Amino acid sequence: EDSISAMGRFTSVFLSCLSFLLFVVLLPHVSSRPAAVPARRSIVGETCNQIARGDPNVDFTFCSQSLRSAAGSDGADLHGLAIISLKLAVANATSAATRAKALLKGNGLSRYYKSCLNACRDVYADAASDLRDATGMIRSGRLVDARVYISAAVDAPVVCEDGSQEGGLASPLAEEDGDLTQLAVIALAIAVRLG
Structure with a gap:
């Protein structure tokens, strides 16, 4: 019985030491995992902060809320944020x-108002096409070309607004104008940071 009792105590002490050793060895790895997730998420905040500080057309809150609303942004790197x-x-x-x-x-639109809407429709359709092309260019590593196409899209809201203002009208797409200006500038700034 003494040898069985001694063996039981040895096993108990051995298992306690082994458990402690595993705890000490694994603790740094377990505690570092939660820190890795916020670090990934912070790329949105860091990127938006840099962009908003560098461009008066970009609001930090708009940037961070827009990017965070998209699926995949939490774990994205800078390339992913560009896409x-x-x-x-x-x-x-x-x-x-x-x-x-x-x-x-709509009924009763003036000829001038219709021409403004047609121009807005066309420049926004062209901007969407340019931005789609830029997405493919970013994916294939053609960053300089992508920046040219994104820059063209940045001008679309200006064209839409200018046409309306020349005729003394408010832009019929004022909200879209402001949003696309910010979204395109954000995309351009991220593309510039890629290299």
């Missing part, structure tokens, strides 16, 4: 072109 920002800008430009087309169906 996400371009997809958001494409969706905005496409929606604006569709809205301009719908507004054209």
